[in-house]
Amino acid sequence: MPELPEVEVVRRGLERWVAGRTVTEVEVLHPRAVRRHPAGGADFAARLKGQRFEVARRRGKYLWLPLAETGTSVLGHLGMSGQLLVQPEDAADEKHLRIRIRFAASDSDSVTGAVGTELRFVDQRTFGGLSLHDQTPDGLPDVIGHIARDPLDPEFDDAAFQSALRLRRTTVKRALLDQSLISGVGNIYADEALWRSRLHYDRPTATLTRPRSAELLGHVRDVMNAALDVGGTSFDSLYVNVNGESGYFDRSLDAYGREDEPCHRCGTPMRRRAWMNRSSYFCPRCQRPPRASA
DNA sequence: CCGTACTCCTGGCAGC
DNA sequence: TGCTGCCAGGAGTACG
Numbered sequence: 001m002p003e004l005p006e007v008e009v010v011r012r013g014l015e016r017w018v019a020g021r022t023v024t025e026v027e028v029l030h031p032r033a034v035r036r037h038p039a040g041g042a043d044f045a046a047r048l049k050g051q052r053f054e055v056a057r058r059r060g061k062y063l064w065l066p067l068a069e070t071g072t073s074v075l076g077h078l079g080m081s082g083q084l085l086v087q088p089e090d091a092a093d094e095k096h097l098r099i100r101i102r103f104a105a106s107d108s109d110s111v112t113g114a115v116g117t118e119l120r121f122v123d124q125r126t127f128g129g130l131s132l133h134d135q136t137p138d139g140l141p142d143v144i145g146h147i148a149r150d151p152l153d154p155e156f157d158d159a160a161f162q163s164a165l166r167l168r169r170t171t172v173k174r175a176l177l178d179q180s181l182i183s184g185v186g187n188i189y190a191d192e193a194l195w196r197s198r199l200h201y202d203r204p205t206a207t208l209t210r211p212r213s214a215e216l217l218g219h220v221r222d223v224m225n226a227a228l229d230v231g232g233t234s235f236d237s238l239y240v241n242v243n244g245e246s247g248y249f250d251r252s253l254d255a256y257g258r259e260d261e262p263c264h265r266c267g268t269p270m271r272r273r274a275w276m277n278r279s280s281y282f283c284p285r286c287q288r289p290p291r292a293s294a
Numbered sequence: 295c296c297g298t299a300c301t302c303c304t305g306g307c308a309g310c
Numbered sequence: 311t312g313c314t315g316c317c318a319g320g321a322g323t324a325c326g
Contacts, residue, residue, distance in 0.1 A: 032303080061320080080319045081304080096304090125303045127320065170296070179321075187319070277299080278319065 002078040004150060004184035005227035007061050010084050014056035014065065017086040018103075018119055022052045025102040033098035033121060036075070036143070037131035047132055048074065048101070057139070060150045060183025064133075064141050072134055075141040079127025085120045094122045099130055150184035151221050152228075162213045165205045172208065173201035173280065176220070185220060188256045189227075191281045193219040195255035200287045201273075201280045207290070226252060255281045 002010070026048045028034055028041030037044045051067040053074075058064075064073040076084065085094070089102070099121040106116065121130055133141040149156045164181055165172075175181055176190040185193070194201055196219040197212070208216070230252075254264045259272035263283040273280045 035302090077320080079303090079321090123303095124305075125319085127303065168296085174297085177320090276297095279317095 021103040027100040030098040032126040081125040082123040082128030191255040
């Protein structure tokens with residue numbers, strides 16, 4: 001599934017293929033894809049028509065395309081299975097095509113005579129979607145004001161994050177997934193960063209020393225940057241792919257999905273625990289549970 | 295403030 | 311073989 005690095009790859013693809021283009025037509029093919037747009041699909045399409053996209057921005061797993069001179073943005077979230085594809089206009093519809101956005105012919109099209117491209121939102125499980133929102137003064141869509149900066153944001157405040165961790169009476173994995181503390185960390189990267197940090201997911205955040213929380217944050221960044229390095233090499237094509245099947249997930253995971261397989265550090269079989277309606281993967285030897293939890 | 299449970303959805307897969 | 315049911319996941323919401 002798309003995580004922060006994949007979403008960043010998509011953002012770069014949009015920057016290259018969609019920035020500066022003017023919308024001529026919008027087709028909403030499934031109502032769930034615009035369910036975060038309260039006025040509905042027809043309103044979404046009507047308000048988008050004739051507007052020009054500026055450079056795509058991202059925070060955590062949210063990305064948005066500001067509409068020039070309107071103070072509004074198209075906000076997107078890929079959910080679990082969403083893709084934003086730039087496709088030739090004459091390419092066959094994908095099975096799970098939800099939204100199609102057509103553009104005025106670009107200069108390069110009219111010069112080369114090539115078939116134009118369109119932007120498609122494709123989503124099998126329909127957890128993701130697009131919607132239109134006003135921007136706050138700092139350029140953020142108003143509905144994501146509660147989303148904290150992500151660890152790849154140059155303005156992410158490490159010291160403030162570490163202080164907030166100590167103050168929260170919660171456990172470390174819960175904190176990593178709390179979008180108001182730090183955004184963009186999903187189940188996979190949380191487990192990977194905890195494994196690298198030799199921390200059990202149920203460790204109370206208040207017991208983390210400064211060096212330990214700094215190390216954890218460093219591992220969160222490392223694991224995301226490693227994935228970005230892999231995924232970031234494949235966007236340079238007409239087809240902006242966000243299928244979550246990047247080689248990174250096949251080759252480089254140390255924790256996620258490795259139940260009963262040997263720990264890459266000590267060889268102990270990895271374990272999986274049901275946790276908050278999902279799973280946590282960890283090494284029972286490297287990542288000892290805290291005394292308070294059984 | 296914090297935690298838990300629930301919801302949305304589809305397709306792949308295990309088990310009968 | 312064809313059914314049933316489980317599972318995957320992010321994020322919002324309701325509630326204790």
